[in-house]
Amino acid sequence: MPVEMIQTKRLFQQVYEQLAELIVKGEFPLGERLPAERDLARQLGVSRATVREAMIALELSGLVEVRVGAGIFVLRDKPLTRGGADEEEIGLAPFEILEARRTIECAVAYFAAQQIQDGDIAELEAALAVMEEEHRTGFKTEDGDRSFHVGIARATRNSALVRTVESLWDLKYRAPMWAKLHERVRAALLRPALLSDHWEILEALRRRDPIAARDAMDAHLVQVAEDLLRISEAEFAGEVAAEDQQRGRRAVGR
Numbered sequence: 161m162p163v164e165m166i167q168t169k170r171l172f173q174q175v176y177e178q179l180a181e182l183i184v185k186g187e188f189p190l191g192e193r194l195p196a197e198r199d200l201a202r203q204l205g206v207s208r209a210t211v212r213e214a215m216i217a218l219e220l221s222g223l224v225e226v227r228v229g230a231g232i233f234v235l236r237d238k239p240l241t242r243g244g245a246d247e248e249e250i251g252l253a254p255f256e257i258l259e260a261r262r263t264i265e266c267a268v269a270y271f272a273a274q275q276i277q278d279g280d281i282a283e284l285e286a287a288l289a290v291m292e293e294e295h296r297t298g299f300k301t302e303d304g305d306r307s308f309h310v311g312i313a314r315a316t317r318n319s320a321l322v323r324t325v326e327s328l329w330d331l332k333y334r335a336p337m338w339a340k341l342h343e344r345v346r347a348a349l350l351r352p353a354l355l356s357d358h359w360e361i362l363e364a365l366r367r368r369d370p371i372a373a374r375d376a377m378d379a380h381l382v383q384v385a386e387d388l389l390r391i392s393e394a395e396f397a398g399e400v401a402a403e404d405q406q407r408g409r410r411a412v413g414r
Contacts, residue, residue: 171206172213172253178204179214183223184237194224194232208389209255216254216337252331254338255385261328262381265309268325270374272315273365280315284362287311288355295355308358312365312377341388357383 169177179200182188194200194215201211215232218224221239224232272280290304306329313325332338357380364372 170253170256172210172217175200175204175206175210175214176217179218180221180223180239183218183234186237188234190234190237192234193230194234196231209385212341212389213253213255213337216340220336220340252335252337254332254335254341254388257328257332257335257338258381258385258388262378262385264321264324264328265312265381266374266378268313268316268321269361269365269377270370271318271321272312273368273370273373275317276315276365276368280311281362281366283314284308284311284365288358288362291355291358305358312361315365353383 179188179194188194195203197208197211197215201208204211215224215226219226219232222236223234223239225235226232287304287307290307292304294302294304309329310322310325313322316322357376361373361376361380364376
């Protein structure tokens with residue numbers, strides 16, 4: 161009797177498969193709008209992040225399309241890809257990457273605050289200058305952001321931590337799910353408060369305050385996750401600009 165390997169599927173993959181099956185069976189006909197992500201999360205008993213990742217997987221497989229300001233609609237009743245929500249097909253889930261970054265980079269910031277030297281601070285200031293320029297030009301790259309976070313890892317003088325943080329950023333760039341999510345929210349994420357988050361991290365490092373550095377990094381990454389969820393929900397698209405403008409006021413004067 162042949163023995164098959166048991167595969168443990170991630171939660172968003174299970175949600176993807178359930179929704180894909182309903183689409184294929186015609187429970188959600190072609191052209192029909194899917195329920196709002198908040199409603200699906202409540203009905204399925206999962207987080208909004210899990211539903212968002214499942215929706216991205218559905219979009220990448222060609223089953224649905226996102227119409228900004230209108231919602232998510234069934235596009236076809238058969239997936240374009242064979243792999244569905246397999247990791248080889250769509251890469252790591254965006255919020256998994258953010259969770260890993262939060263776990264690791266908060267500890268890195270804590271450690272860096274105890275080791276950081278004036279030269280490291282100068283390099284972080286240079287990275288923020290690049291970020292500010294990218295902000296002015298529409299964030300065509302994320303070089304400044306990556307340099308800032310990797311620079312904090314370098315300040316620990318621990319090569320393993322540097323490679324770990326670099327790997328997390330490389331995973332993000334290689335993940336089709338992240339690219340799909342980021343292309344939808346990129347413009348809306350150009351908020352002054354994003355720069356302010358980084359300045360707060362730098363100020364804590366400048367004071368050599370490990371707890372403040374860790375907490376500032378944690379607040380930043382939590383806010384990034386919340387922004388990605390909030391902005392990517394098409395039904396709230398009209399509210400984003402005003403809300404971001406209000407929240408961005410605290411960055412004035414940087």
